[in-house]
Amino acid sequence: MSPDPIKVLIIDDSAVVRQALTEILGKDRGIKVIGQAMDPLFAMEKMKKEWPDVILLDVEMPRMDGITFLRKIMAEHPTPVIICSSLTAKGAETTMQALAAGAFTIFTKPTMGVKNFLEDSSGDLVVAVRAAAGARVNRVLKPVPPKANADIVLPPGGESMVVTTERFTAIGTSTGGTQALEFVLASLPRTCPGIVVVQHMPEKFTAAFAARLNSICEIEVREARTGDRVLAGRALIAPGGKHLVVRRSGAQYVAEVVSAPPVNRHCPSVDVLFRSVAKYAGRNALGVIMTGMGDDGARGLLEMKQAGAHTLAQDEESCVVFGMPKEAIKLGAADKVVPLSMIPELIAR
Structure with a gap:
C-alpha cells in the first residue's frame, strides 16, 4: 500500500504563481495540493478544514504578511514552511526574518518570467517539498542529475607550512x-x-x-x-x-x-x-x-x-x-x- 501523499497548501497573492505551483506539484504522485490562497487570512480558513504537511508561502501579501503568519503558525501548530521569495535585496531581508522565525528553506523566484522559471525549476521544488515533509525523517528523494566535485575549483592534496599560532x-x-x-x-x-x-x-x-x-x-x-x-x-x-x-x-x-x-x-x-x-x-x-x-x-x-x-x-x-x-x-x-x-x-x- 502506497503512503499518503504529501499535502501542500500554496499561499501567494499572484494567481499565476499559484497556478504554476499547483500544476508542477500536481505532476508528482507523492504530492497533493490541497488548496490555494491569495493571503494568510484566506489560508487560515482553509486550514481549519484540512491541515497541510507543507506550506509554500510568499512573504509580501495584502492583509497579512508572510512573516506574521509564519510566526503565528510556528507558535500554534509548527508546520514545515517553504518561503517562495523574489530574488531582490528587499525580499532577501524579509526572507531572513522568515528563516529566523522558523521557515524550513527558501525557494527563490524572479520578478519577471515567473511561470517559465518555476517550470524549469520544478525538480528542485519537488525535492524541497519532499525534504520539508520528511524533516528529521529519512526519506528517499527522486534521482537528480550528476554533480561535480571540488576538483573543478581546487585540486586535492598538498599542504602549506603548518607551523603557525x-x-x-x-x-x-x-x-x-x-x-x-x-x-x-x-x-x-x-x-x-x-x-x-x-x-x-x-x-x-x-x-x-x-x-x-x-x-x-x-x-x-x-x-x-x-x-x-x-x-x-x-x-x-x-x-x-x-x-x-x-x-x-x-x-x-x-x-x-x-x-x-x-x-x-x-x-x-x-x-x-x-x-x-x-x-x-x-x-x-x-x-x-x-x-x-x-x-x-x-x-x-x-x-x-x-x-x-x-x-x-x-x-x-x-x-x-x-x-x-x-x-x-x-x-x-x-x-x-x-x-x-x-x-x-x-x-x-
Missing part, C-alpha cells in the same frame, strides 16, 4: 542551518577563533543573512570578500553564487571568493571550503558539519580529518535534516558527533 573553525550547513548558525554564532565570545562559513543560500540573500547575524552577535559577522583575514572574533559567510576558499598568506589565513560552477549542485559548496582548509590549514583548523540535505561537505570533512584537523558532526536529534552530517559520519569523517548545544563551547575552546 593561527587557529580557526570552518562550518558547513544547509537546510535548517540559518537557525543553527544563529544559535552557534550568537553564543560565541569575541575572543573565539576566526570562523569561515558556507551556508547554502542564493545570491543576494547571504549579505542580508550576515548583516542580521552581525546585529545580534558579539562577534563580527559579514559576507566574505577576497583578501579578508580570518581573525579571532570574526565570522566570514560565503557569498551566495560564489565559492569560498581559505589560503595561507605567510603565517595568516585569508579568504578568497571564487567564481566557478556549482559543486555537489551548490555554489557556495561546503566541500570546496573544507578542501581548501585541509590543504592550507590542516591541524590548525576545526571542521564542523551541521544540519542540511544531501552530502555536500562529507568528503571535504574527511579530507580535513586526514590532514590533521579535528572534526565535528551535529547529531540527528538536533538536526532539522540529518543529511549532510549523516553522510560525513558514514565516511568516518567526524571525530565526534555532538548536539547543537555543545558546538559553541567546542569552537570557543
Whole structure:
C-alpha cells in the first residue's frame, strides 16, 4: 500500500504563481495540493478544514504578511514552511526574518518570467517539498542529475607550512542551518577563533543573512570578500553564487571568493571550503558539519580529518535534516558527533 501523499497548501497573492505551483506539484504522485490562497487570512480558513504537511508561502501579501503568519503558525501548530521569495535585496531581508522565525528553506523566484522559471525549476521544488515533509525523517528523494566535485575549483592534496599560532573553525550547513548558525554564532565570545562559513543560500540573500547575524552577535559577522583575514572574533559567510576558499598568506589565513560552477549542485559548496582548509590549514583548523540535505561537505570533512584537523558532526536529534552530517559520519569523517548545544563551547575552546 502506497503512503499518503504529501499535502501542500500554496499561499501567494499572484494567481499565476499559484497556478504554476499547483500544476508542477500536481505532476508528482507523492504530492497533493490541497488548496490555494491569495493571503494568510484566506489560508487560515482553509486550514481549519484540512491541515497541510507543507506550506509554500510568499512573504509580501495584502492583509497579512508572510512573516506574521509564519510566526503565528510556528507558535500554534509548527508546520514545515517553504518561503517562495523574489530574488531582490528587499525580499532577501524579509526572507531572513522568515528563516529566523522558523521557515524550513527558501525557494527563490524572479520578478519577471515567473511561470517559465518555476517550470524549469520544478525538480528542485519537488525535492524541497519532499525534504520539508520528511524533516528529521529519512526519506528517499527522486534521482537528480550528476554533480561535480571540488576538483573543478581546487585540486586535492598538498599542504602549506603548518607551523603557525593561527587557529580557526570552518562550518558547513544547509537546510535548517540559518537557525543553527544563529544559535552557534550568537553564543560565541569575541575572543573565539576566526570562523569561515558556507551556508547554502542564493545570491543576494547571504549579505542580508550576515548583516542580521552581525546585529545580534558579539562577534563580527559579514559576507566574505577576497583578501579578508580570518581573525579571532570574526565570522566570514560565503557569498551566495560564489565559492569560498581559505589560503595561507605567510603565517595568516585569508579568504578568497571564487567564481566557478556549482559543486555537489551548490555554489557556495561546503566541500570546496573544507578542501581548501585541509590543504592550507590542516591541524590548525576545526571542521564542523551541521544540519542540511544531501552530502555536500562529507568528503571535504574527511579530507580535513586526514590532514590533521579535528572534526565535528551535529547529531540527528538536533538536526532539522540529518543529511549532510549523516553522510560525513558514514565516511568516518567526524571525530565526534555532538548536539547543537555543545558546538559553541567546542569552537570557543
